[in-house]
Amino acid sequence: MKKNIHVVGAVITDGEKILCAQRGTEKALPKLWEFPGGKIEENESPQEALRREIKEEIHCEIEIGKQVEHTVYEYDFGIVHLTTFYCKLLEGTPVLTEHMAIEWLKPNELEQVEWAPADIPAIEKIARTFVAQR
Ligand SMILES: Nc1nc2c([nH]c(=O)n2[C@H]2C[C@H](O)[C@@H](COP(=O)(O)OP(=O)(O)OP(=O)(O)O)O2)c(=O)[nH]1
Helix, strand or coil: CCCEEEEEEEEEEECCEEEEEECCCCCCCCCCEECCEEECCCCCCHHHHHHHHHHHHHCCEEEEEEEEEEEEEECCCCEEEEEEEEEEEEECCCCCCCCCEEEEECHHHHHHCCECHHHHHHHHHHHHHHHHHC
16 A cells, blocks of 8 residues: 655745755655655644754744645655645745755745646646736
8 A cells, every 4th residue: 555645845935936845866756846845754733844954954943833734645656645835934034955956936826847747736726826816
């Protein structure tokens, strides 16, 4: 049976822009785009996991807001349960550690990069939400 992998992702916004990250070539899902974040460890809440991962990965402190989306996607290596949250930066400037690129994209640019499949529902929702706010 495939393993269940519980993952959190931060949709960090600054005005109209959204922080997006490209996975490295050595990893599963090479070069695909995702939201910074990672696996929830035992005894951690999703928010605690997200705060820890963001500190480790991009060296920033965040404020975590509303949930964007929850998606379950079956990859060949396991079943990813991805929960994304809108976040704001409280402290720090994002730096590259694990990713091959990080970029602030506008809502209409989100669909121009190739996302990890589990992220597609969140991307569609974010794009719709930003258009509706205009
Ligand atoms: N952080 C993050 N992971 C995502 C997203 N979408 C998605 O399918 N994933 C997958 C990729 C990974 O299999 C898993 C996240 O775990 P991770 O970031 O700790 O795993 P990883 O593959 O980079 O590293 P490893 O520790 O397994 O070697 O969830 C997303 O938007 N953000």
